[in-house]
Amino acid sequence: MSSSFRVPSVPPSGEVDIAAVFHAVWQQKVLVLFVSVGITLAAAVYAFTAKPEYQVSSVLRPAAINELDALNRSEVYQLPPGDALIKVGASLESYETRLNFFRANQALFKPFERPGRTLEQSFDAFNRDSLKLVLPDPKKSDSLSAYIGLGLNYPKGIDGVSVLNKFVDYAIDAEREQIAADLRVIVKNRLTELEGKIEAARSxxxxxxxxxxxxxxxxxxxxxxxxxxxxxxxxxxxxxxxxxxxxxxxxxxxxxxxxxxxxxxxxxxxxxxxxxxxxxxxxxxxxxxxxxxxxxxxxxxxxxxxxxxxxxxxxxxxxxxxxxxxxxxxxxxxxxxxxxxxxxxxxxxxxxxxxxxxxxxxVRLKNLGNLDISNMKLVTIDRKALEPLRPVSPNKILILAIGVLVGGVLGVLAALIRHFIISGRRAKQQEVTPVLAGAAGKPLHERVIS
Structure with missing residues (x-):
C-alpha cells in the first residue's frame, strides 16, 4: 500500500465550475425531479380547484345629436352628447349610485355576502375589487375615441352579465332622473322669477x-x-x-x-x-x-x-x-x-x-312639462355585456407552465443547496481526520488511503 494525501482542488476565487455544478445537479436528478413534480402538482391542483373568475365589459359612446335635440332646444338645459356621456360616466363611478344599485338588487349579490359583514362592507369589497371604469386616454382629442368602458370581474355563481347590464341601465336611468329633476327645478325657478316680474308689473x-x-x-x-x-x-x-x-x-x-x-x-x-x-x-x-x-x-x-x-x-x-x-x-x-x-x-x-x-x-316653460325625458337617450350602449366563453382566471396553462418552471428552478436550487451542504461536511471530516491520526503518532504524510 502506498500512503498519500489528496487535497481537493478549489477553483480560483470568484470562478464557478459549471461542469461541476451540472454534474452535482445531475447526480441529484431524483431530488430535482421530485421537487419539480411536487411544485407542478401543487400548481395543477390550484389551477383545477381554484374558483373560476369571469370578466364581462360594456362600452358606452356619445348619443346622436338628435336624441338630445328636444332638451337642448328648450333653452333651459343645455346638454351636448359629450357632456351627457361624462354625466353617465360620473354616475357609473359614483359610490352612491353603486351602493343604491347594490341595495336594490341584493338577490344578484348573494355570493358577495360574508358572515359577520354588514351590507355596506360586502358592497365595499365588491366595489373595490370587481367594478372597474375604463376611460379613454386624455391625451387623445379625437372624437372617435370618446367612450366609457365598464368592466366586471366576478366568480362563478354570479350572473355577471345581468349585474353589469342592469347596473349600466340603472346608472343611465338614475342620471336621466337627475336631469329631469334638475330640469324641473330650473323651470320652477324660472317660472317663479317670471311670476315675480309679472307681479312686479302688477304692483x-x-x-x-x-x-x-x-x-x-x-x-x-x-x-x-x-x-x-x-x-x-x-x-x-x-x-x-x-x-x-x-x-x-x-x-x-x-x-x-x-x-x-x-x-x-x-x-x-x-x-x-x-x-x-x-x-x-x-x-x-x-x-x-x-x-x-x-x-x-x-x-x-x-x-x-x-x-x-x-x-x-x-x-x-x-x-x-x-x-x-x-x-x-x-x-x-x-x-x-x-x-x-x-x-x-x-x-x-x-x-x-x-x-x-x-x-x-x-306658457313656453309650462309646456316643457310635456317634454318626455323618460325615453331620452343620453348615451349609446356600443357594446352590452355578453356571457363569457371562458374564465379569465385561473389560466390553467399559464399556471402549469409557471409550476413547471418554478418547480424546475426550486429543484435545481434544492440540489445545489444539498450538494454544498454535503460537500461542506466532507471537507470538515477531511480536515479533522489528519489531526486525529497525528495525535496517534502517525506522520501525516504516511496516512494510508485504501
Whole structure:
C-alpha cells in the first residue's frame, strides 16, 4: 500500500465550475425531479380547484345629436352628447349610485355576502375589487375615441352579465332622473322669477293707477275749490253791488222827492217845468245828451219800485251769467268718469305694459312639462355585456407552465443547496481526520488511503 494525501482542488476565487455544478445537479436528478413534480402538482391542483373568475365589459359612446335635440332646444338645459356621456360616466363611478344599485338588487349579490359583514362592507369589497371604469386616454382629442368602458370581474355563481347590464341601465336611468329633476327645478325657478316680474308689473300698474286716480281726484278737488271760491266771490260781489244800488236808489228817491219828480223826466223837461212853460203836455221832446242823466230823474215811483224789488230779491245769481257756468262746472265735477272707469276695471292684467314676452315665456316653460325625458337617450350602449366563453382566471396553462418552471428552478436550487451542504461536511471530516491520526503518532504524510 502506498500512503498519500489528496487535497481537493478549489477553483480560483470568484470562478464557478459549471461542469461541476451540472454534474452535482445531475447526480441529484431524483431530488430535482421530485421537487419539480411536487411544485407542478401543487400548481395543477390550484389551477383545477381554484374558483373560476369571469370578466364581462360594456362600452358606452356619445348619443346622436338628435336624441338630445328636444332638451337642448328648450333653452333651459343645455346638454351636448359629450357632456351627457361624462354625466353617465360620473354616475357609473359614483359610490352612491353603486351602493343604491347594490341595495336594490341584493338577490344578484348573494355570493358577495360574508358572515359577520354588514351590507355596506360586502358592497365595499365588491366595489373595490370587481367594478372597474375604463376611460379613454386624455391625451387623445379625437372624437372617435370618446367612450366609457365598464368592466366586471366576478366568480362563478354570479350572473355577471345581468349585474353589469342592469347596473349600466340603472346608472343611465338614475342620471336621466337627475336631469329631469334638475330640469324641473330650473323651470320652477324660472317660472317663479317670471311670476315675480309679472307681479312686479302688477304692483307697478296698481301704483300708477292709484297715482292717476289720486291725481285726478286732487285736480277735481282743486278745481271744485277754485270754482266755489269764485262763486262765493261773485255772489259777494253781486250782493255788494245790489246793496250799493239800493243805497243809490235811496239817495235818488230822496233827491227826487225834494225836486218833486214823481215820474221819469229829463233835465230840460224839469227846467221848463220849473221855468213856468205853458206848452201843452201833449208835446214830446227828445233830448240828446252825452252826459249821464242823474238817477233821481227816474222819478220817485220808478226808483221806489226798483228799490223795493231789490230789497225783496232772494238771490242775485240770475244777474251774473258766470254763476250759471260755475254751477255747470261744479255739476260736472260731481263725478269723474275717468276715475270710475279706472276703478271698474275687472281684468287689470290686460292693461299691464311690457309683460307680453314674460307671459309667452311662462306658457313656453309650462309646456316643457310635456317634454318626455323618460325615453331620452343620453348615451349609446356600443357594446352590452355578453356571457363569457371562458374564465379569465385561473389560466390553467399559464399556471402549469409557471409550476413547471418554478418547480424546475426550486429543484435545481434544492440540489445545489444539498450538494454544498454535503460537500461542506466532507471537507470538515477531511480536515479533522489528519489531526486525529497525528495525535496517534502517525506522520501525516504516511496516512494510508485504501
Amino acid at each position: 307697478s300698474y296698481k301704483t300708477d293707477k292709484d297715482a292717476r286716480i289720486a291725481t285726478l281726484q286732487e285736480a277735481d278737488n282743486l278745481k271744485r275749490a277754485q270754482l266755489q271760491d269764485e262763486l262765493k266771490a261773485l255772489r259777494q260781489q253781486i250782493k255788494t253791488a245790489r246793496q250799493d244800488r239800493i243805497a243809490q236808489l235811496g239817495e235818488a228817491i230822496a233827491i227826487a222827492k225834494s225836486l218833486g219828480i214823481e215820474k221819469p223826466t229829463t233835465p230840460s223837461a224839469l227846467g221848463e217845468k220849473t221855468g213856468g212853460s205853458s206848452e201843452s203836455s201833449s208835446v214830446m221832446r227828445t233830448e240828446i245828451n252825452n252826459q249821464q242823466i242823474p238817477l233821481y230823474f227816474m222819478g220817485v215811483e220808478a226808483l221806489s219800485a226798483e228799490r223795493t224789488a231789490l230789497l225783496q230779491r232772494k238771490s242775485d245769481d240770475f244777474t251774473e251769467g258766470r254763476i250759471a257756468q260755475i254751477a255747470r262746472e261744479l255739476q260736472l265735477l260731481q263725478s269723474n268718469r275717468e276715475i270710475e272707469v279706472l276703478k271698474q276695471r275687472q281684468n287689470e292684467d290686460l292693461f299691464l305694459s311690457g309683460v307680453e314676452p314674460l307671459r309667452a315665456e311662462v
